[in-house]
Amino acid sequence: xxxxxxxxxxxxxxxxxxxxxxxxxxxxxxxxxxxxxxxxxxxxxxxxxxxxxxxxxxxxxxxxxxxxxxxxxxxxxxxxxxxxxxxxxxxxxxxxxxxxxxxxxxxxxxxxxxxxxxxxxxxxxxxxxxxxxxxxxxxxxxxxxxxxxxxxxxxxxxxxxxxxxxxxxxxxxxxxxxxxxxxxxxxxxxxxxxxxxxxxxxxxxxxxxxxxxxxxxxxxxxxxxxxxxxxxxxxxxxxxxxxxxxxxxxxxxxxxxxxxxxxxxxxxxxxxxxxxxxxxxxxxxxxxxxxxxxxxxxxxxxxxxxxxxxxxxxxxxxxxxxxxxxxxxxxxxxxxxxxxxxxxxxxxxxxxxxxxxxxxxxxxxxxxxxxxxxxxxxxxxxxxxxxxxxxxxxxxxxxxxxxxxxxxxxxxxxxxxxxxxxxxxxxxxxxxxxxxxxxxxxxxxxxxxxxxxxxxxxxxxxxxxxxxxxxxxxxxxxxxxxxxxxxxxxxxxxxxx
Numbered sequence: 001x002x003x004x005x006x007x008x009x010x011x012x013x014x015x016x017x018x019x020x021x022x023x024x025x026x027x028x029x030x031x032x033x034x035x036x037x038x039x040x041x042x043x044x045x046x047x048x049x050x051x052x053x054x055x056x057x058x059x060x061x062x063x064x065x066x067x068x069x070x071x072x073x074x075x076x077x078x079x080x081x082x083x084x085x086x087x088x089x090x091x092x093x094x095x096x097x098x099x100x101x102x103x104x105x106x107x108x109x110x111x112x113x114x115x116x117x118x119x120x121x122x123x124x125x126x127x128x129x130x131x132x133x134x135x136x137x138x139x140x141x142x143x144x145x146x147x148x149x150x151x152x153x154x155x156x157x158x159x160x161x162x163x164x165x166x167x168x169x170x171x172x173x174x175x176x177x178x179x180x181x182x183x184x185x186x187x188x189x190x191x192x193x194x195x196x197x198x199x200x201x202x203x204x205x206x207x208x209x210x211x212x213x214x215x216x217x218x219x220x221x222x223x224x225x226x227x228x229x230x231x232x233x234x235x236x237x238x239x240x241x242x243x244x245x246x247x248x249x250x251x252x253x254x255x256x257x258x259x260x261x262x263x264x265x266x267x268x269x270x271x272x273x274x275x276x277x278x279x280x281x282x283x284x285x286x287x288x289x290x291x292x293x294x295x296x297x298x299x300x301x302x303x304x305x306x307x308x309x310x311x312x313x314x315x316x317x318x319x320x321x322x323x324x325x326x327x328x329x330x331x332x333x334x335x336x337x338x339x340x341x342x343x344x345x346x347x348x349x350x351x352x353x354x355x356x357x358x359x360x361x362x363x364x365x366x367x368x369x370x371x372x373x374x375x376x377x378x379x380x381x382x383x384x385x386x387x388x389x390x391x392x393x394x395x396x397x398x399x400x401x402x403x404x405x406x407x408x409x410x411x412x413x414x415x416x417x418x419x420x421x422x423x424x425x426x427x428x429x430x431x432x433x434x435x436x437x438x439x440x441x442x443x444x445x446x447x448x449x450x451x452x453x454x455x456x457x458x459x460x461x462x463x464x465x466x467x468x469x470x471x472x473x474x475x476x477x478x479x480x481x482x483x484x485x486x487x488x489x490x491x492x493x494x495x496x497x
Contacts, residue, residue, distance in 0.1 A: 008133075014026075022044045025208060028042070029083055030059055031057070031064045032056075035054045036050065047072070095117055096117050124136060151166065202263065217236060218488075219316045223336065227364050228351065228362070238362070239363075246358075247265065248265075248362055249280075282317050285437065293439075302455065303472075303482060307482065310485065315433070322394075342381045346380050350372060351371070352364055373391060373395045426445035429441045429442055430443045433480065440473055
């Protein structure tokens with residue numbers, strides 16, 4: 001008889017059914033550890049199924065590794081999407097995980113992480129063990145090793161650069177840690193044949209189906225900034241900083257039936273790889289659990305048919321928080337098309353031009369806060385008041401008055417932003433939704449939403465809309481995306497830049 005390690009893992013009979021059917025909807029929601037081999041696998045592993053008596057189910061890869069199991073070389077647990085239920089929202093574990101993903105434990109002790117979350121070190125460790133099956137340092141270590149394993153398997157990066165990209169301070173430390181955890185040296189894994197070679201560095205970004213990539217591209221295409229981004233029917237491409245060493249990336253569907261996107265990177269330093277992957281996983285909402293979201297929202301009669309029509313609709317974020325904030329200010333009470341036109345002028349005039357275009361349509365970076373803090377924005381079509389709001393926001397970001405720190409709760413984040421002149425609740429919530437990817441952000445003042453929910457020509461007040469949306473927590477942002485998508489065939493209205 002197989003066993004389940006904690007109540008955070010799906011029930012044993014659910015795990016059994018998902019394992020036997022290799023159901024990709026459960027990929028990353030639990031892992032299968034086989035006691036007879038010492039290996040742990042994803043539910044979609046193509047290897048012959050082990051005997052139930054030899055199976056233990058773990059909720060996370062870190063829990064399986066803490067129990068002494070090694071990742072399967074065939075199904076590759078490093079490709080499993082993360083469990084968005086743990087990694088998003090305002091809970092202490094979610095905020096801590098975002099900080100860990102951002103490298104908080106790479107150079108600082110656990111006590112510093114606990115201070116940023118606002119709880120004690122002992123309590124944070126207890127929460128991680130109870131809910132993830134491993135302490136924070138174990139989650140951090142597993143994350144680094146699995147990312148290194150992916151780089152060793154999918155790229156031709158030298159092992160020294162792989163160690164740097166995964167956050168290890170030295171090659172010797174990386175080799176020792178990898179050997180101890182996986183019982184093989186990194187160079188032995190590298191001896192396996194590579195399937196992807198070429199000028200660009202390519203990586204798989206796994207997701208949990210269903211995933212509506214076409215709808216994601218539609219949303220991004222309508223807001224793409226000429227010169228900075230190019231979005232066509234098959235891919236998203238953009239220039240990325242820093243200013244001193246810019247590069248570019250492309251995201252497209254992975255060929256075949258694999259539930260993954262393909263990331264191609266050009267001119268990017270290895271030390272930036274993990275941050276880029278984390279940004280893109282948030283931007284394309286790759287760790288969402290569609291089943292959990294649908295279960296919460298489908299109780300609403302207005303949302304139920306929308307969820308059935310587009311079960312794979314995700315929450316589109318943006319590449320950079322400052323960029324999203326600028327565009328949100330520009331988009332206050334104007335149409336999507338008008339906001340995009342003004343934002344494109346701003347990017348062209350104040351963004352750093354590249355010495356030569358990386359690719360057609362990729363000509364300059366989006367401006368930095370420093371470039372806009374005292375910029376004369378009178379010539380790009382902004383009102384005097386909105387131009388001053390952009391400058392005020394840029395200065396506040398530089399002096400720490402506002403930020404995009406992962407430890408912020410939604411209420412804390414919004415309160416800091418609405419304290420700025422010219423920033424109201426709509427802008428703050430929109431920025432939280434599209435810059436942070438916060439699943440519960442809700443711009444109740446949005447005119448499109450106020451008309452879209454009743455869907456009968458009437459318009460709700462923000463107060464009534466907010467009261468109705470209480471039942472959608474903690475996934476209100478997904479309800480927003482579904483309602484916005486439902487109105488996309490209508491003439492463009494003010495709101496939703």
